[in-house]
Amino acid sequence: ARPRVVVIGGGTGGATVARYLAKDSEGALDVLLIEPTRRYYTCYFSNLYLGGFWDYDALGHGYANLASDNGVNVVHDWAIGVDRDARTVRLGGGGSVGYDRLVVAPGIDFVEGSVPGWDVSSQHIMPHAYKAGSQTQLLKAQIEAMPEGGTFAMVAPPNPYRCPPGPYERVSMVAHLLKQSNPTAKILILDPKESFSKQALFEEGWQKHYSGMITRIGPDFGGNNVEVRPQTMEIVIDGEAERADVCNVIPAQKAGLIAADAGLTDDTGWAPVTPQDMRSRLDQNVFVLGDSSAQGDMPKSGFSANSQAKVAANVIRADLTGSRAFPARYSNTCWSLIADGDGVKVGASYEPSEDKISSVESFVSKTGEDTDLRRQTYEESIGWYKGITADVFG
Numbered sequence: 001a002r003p004r005v006v007v008i009g010g011g012t013g014g015a016t017v018a019r020y021l022a023k024d025s026e027g028a029l030d031v032l033l034i035e036p037t038r039r040y041y042t043c044y045f046s047n048l049y050l051g052g053f054w055d056y057d058a059l060g061h062g063y064a065n066l067a068s069d070n071g072v073n074v075v076h077d078w079a080i081g082v083d084r085d086a087r088t089v090r091l092g093g094g095g096s097v098g099y100d101r102l103v104v105a106p107g108i109d110f111v112e113g114s115v116p117g118w119d120v121s122s123q124h125i126m127p128h129a130y131k132a133g134s135q136t137q138l139l140k141a142q143i144e145a146m147p148e149g150g151t152f153a154m155v156a157p158p159n160p161y162r163c164p165p166g167p168y169e170r171v172s173m174v175a176h177l178l179k180q181s182n183p184t185a186k187i188l189i190l191d192p193k194e195s196f197s198k199q200a201l202f203e204e205g206w207q208k209h210y211s212g213m214i215t216r217i218g219p220d221f222g223g224n225n226v227e228v229r230p231q232t233m234e235i236v237i238d239g240e241a242e243r244a245d246v247c248n249v250i251p252a253q254k255a256g257l258i259a260a261d262a263g264l265t266d267d268t269g270w271a272p273v274t275p276q277d278m279r280s281r282l283d284q285n286v287f288v289l290g291d292s293s294a295q296g297d298m299p300k301s302g303f304s305a306n307s308q309a310k311v312a313a314n315v316i317r318a319d320l321t322g323s324r325a326f327p328a329r330y331s332n333t334c335w336s337l338i339a340d341g342d343g344v345k346v347g348a349s350y351e352p353s354e355d356k357i358s359s360v361e362s363f364v365s366k367t368g369e370d371t372d373l374r375r376q377t378y379e380e381s382i383g384w385y386k387g388i389t390a391d392v393f394g
């Protein structure tokens with residue numbers, strides 16, 4: 001029989017590794033991808049949907065091409081357990097599948113109790129919209145239903161979390177929408193962090209485009225001491241209750257539950273991997289990709305997950321078929337849209353160092369850039385979206 005690679009999670013990391021393994025091994029490997037949903041909605045560009053720049057449908061991607069054009073065996077089910085001694089994965093629908101190598105790429109889950117008063121059962125009242133799909137639609141509907149002059153509040157997450165600039169791009173897009181439909185509305189950010197990604201760029205943009213609309217409360221003023229009351233739509237900041245019309249709670253994060261369940265995480269809640277190949281430090285036969293992994297300097301992003309997946313695919317193929325393995329190189333860019341045509345970016349290239357993936361060269365947009373350059377940066381991000389979704393889903 002052909003060696004089998006089982007991939008848990010058909011998101012950005014998992015679908016990429018499955019596609020590259022099947023495509024590049026030309027049938028030498030049996031590649032089985034386990035993913036419960038039939039359509040994957042990208043978190044990337046979901047903020048642009050909130051802002052009115054992107055259609056909801058344009059965020060969705062199916063699995064048909066992975067199966068038909070690339071030879072991936074796609075199983076729509078949950079992985080509910082991993083027996084690493086027997087090298088099998090148990091499926092929610094019953095039965096189990098054996099593997100020679102396992103790739104675990106389940107994205108994120110939330111740390112229970114990290115925002116007192118909130119748990120996943122509150123997500124229908126106070127959405128996180130940090131896994132895309134119906135949560136993103138709910139958040140948008142809530143923003144559109146805000147009363148005139150109402151308050152949109154965001155509880156921002158502590159580090160490390162998925163997409164470092166994501167909450168602040170979201171604030172920009174919500175402000176863009178409200179500026180047109182509800183210009184006296186207010187945005188309140190409650191932030192446990194001293195500082196955040198691309199802060200100078202966002203703050204400059206907020207001042208320029210949305211002056212007076214956005215207030216950020218950092219840890220010095222109680223941003224790290226926040227409780228929510230979903231039933232009354234209240235937020236308690238340092239003991240003082242305030243009402244909000246929309247409350248977007250983005251809790252602290254950890255590796256997707258199945259990674260912990262399989263014993264692949266450490267006490268940080270993330271899954272440690274070796275920087276040369278994304279191989280689990282706890283099991284030679286297992287690789288962990290994307291947001292779930294603890295790898296070093298790379299931010300948790302779709303670009304990173306895709307880049308890590310290609311490195312892992314190359315190594316797994318070499319392991320199982322004797323093909324040549326190339327030295328690992330990784331890269332990432334995170335674009336953010338602040339207002340119409342006002343795009344900014346931050347990025348870096350990375351290489352494995354002794355104990356982690358290390359940043360070797362980085363770049364970031366500058367404050368005061370002219371509008372042509374900002375528009376060009378935005379257009380670059382649209383090209384990236386088209387390119388990456390084709391690279392991931394075929």
Ligand code: FAD
Binds near residue numbers: 011106129170289
């Ligand atoms: P995911 O893409 O989340 O995939 C995980 C998959 O695993 C899911 O499909 C899930 O259904 C599946 N799964 C989970 N558990 C199981 C199980 N037990 N069995 C089977 N399947 C399972 N990144 C960028 O690069 N650029 C951006 O502009 C950008 N913007 C963002 C904006 C927002 C608002 C957010 C929230 C994120 C953004 N990101 C961006 C980050 C990006 O979406 C994630 O980093 C990326 O999706 C991580 O890929 P992943 O494969 O690790 O996880």
